[in-house]
Amino acid sequence: MRTIRYLLVLLMTAAIVPCTLAAGVAVGVIGGGETGSSEPVAVGSEQTIVASVANGASSVQFIVYDSRGNEVFASSPMPVIDGSVSMVWSPPFADTFTVWAVSYDEYGGEIDRGQVLLVSAYQPESQGFITGGGWLEIDGNKRTFGFVAQVQRNGSLKGSLEYQRHGLGFNVKSYAIDWVYAPNLSEGYFSGWATINGEGIYRFYAMVLDSGEPGRSDYFALWVYNADGMLVFADWGYLSGGNIMIHANR
DSSP states (O other), rough: OOOOOOOEEOSSSSSSOOOOOTTTOOEEEEEEEEEEOOOEEETTOEEEEEEEESSOEEEEEEEOOOTOEEEEEOOOOOOOOOOOOEEEEESSSSSSEEEEEEEOOOOSEEEEEEEEEEEEOOOOOBOOOEEEEEEEEETTEEEEEEEEEEOOOTTTEEEEEOOOOOOOTTTEEEEEEEEEEESSSOOOOOOOOEEEEEEEEEEEEEEEOOTTTTTTEEEEEEEEOTTSSSSSEOOOEOOOOOEEEOOOOO
């Protein structure tokens, strides 16, 4: 996959200056100056965000929203070192995403926030073979999962996903996989349709990272939407146990 990197420099004076960006804008200078634009990017294309902070903030957090305003990712507040903070983020499924920056003082109090980046991502054609299973530990609760997502030799898709949020009453079980995308041997994406606790119709998107064997620093993320396009829940994190494998194309 061609890696596309966009650099965003946030010029902050007294605060993060809110900015409304037009569709397709991926590069901008906040607080005045030229604004660049780009074509939509493929799912998985890296977006590099570099914040240059001059407002006395001690940390900055980046929060990503989908086109319906659902929060789909939030970084931890990252310390400002030598006046800057950076993050690399990749759109995990096709949509238009807005990235907001939130600055905090040394006590964790919010100083200001503003929209700093808009990314429109498209869905590439299916390719690849991904398998995985294991568990995450999030807020003291265990999540277990297992999946297979594969493009077969004849081009058809097959696979399944089951995801259990223990102690929280959610069991996600797929009944169709409709997209698989593994552009290399370290990252993969897939989507489909599922039930929760055996009922309903839900849309899900998954992203995985295969960082080494057996399961060293592997990563799993899942977003589940209802029929109205509202996010029911999202989980992401590094595996506490298990393994994810992205197989070489056969």
